[in-house]
């Protein structure tokens with residue numbers, strides 16, 4: 001996969017409750033050609049979630065089958081419970097077509113993607129402004145029991161411990177500001193010399209320069 005197109009795999013991680021989804025949605029509103037990868041998971045759907053849109057909800061044995069057959073680019077057990085994974089094929093297709101695909105995955109997945117795709121993956125860590133703010137946001141969601149919140153806080157700690165491997169950090173204090181920061185990262189990455197078709201541009205400009213009298 002190392003030489004697949006010039007697309008960008010924008011990997012976004014951060015503690016549960018930090019607002020990754022909101023910030024990613026804000027980015028996609030500004031850039032409608034950016035798409036979000038739909039992961040597979042063994043966790044049951046929450047109220048309001050639909051299969052194929054939020055996740056592809058699969059059984060333990062289906063997940064195991066996907067893992068064994070190499071269909072998953074990366075996978076991890078998150079919050080010490082369920083399994084989550086990214087399908088390889090849509091990622092390969094997006095990159096080959098030069099598109100930007102966002103993966104909202106945990107730090108274990110981000111690590112695995114970096115190992116496989118190197119600099120083609122851009123790793124962004126979304127951090128809360130404070131630990132206190134994170135707890136407050138998790139409680140406000142009302143989607144999790146106290147037990148689940150405790151599990152999420154334990155994972156949040158692990159995520160924060162692994163911040164060092166990321167390329168960029170976005171602090172989600174004000175959503176609009178965080179969206180602007182993420183957009184800025186994407187814009188800058190699209191203009192890197194490696195991603196830009198610089199040889200063609202250079203040759204065109206030089207040919208024009210030579211023909212100019």
Ligand code: 5GP
Nearest residue numbers: 016039075076078084085086104105106109
């Ligand atoms: P939730 O159960 O709240 O939807 O997701 C829990 C966490 O699982 C998210 O914070 C996200 O980081 C992680 N996650 C979601 N999809 C994937 C995936 O495909 N791979 C990995 N490694 N983590 C994922």
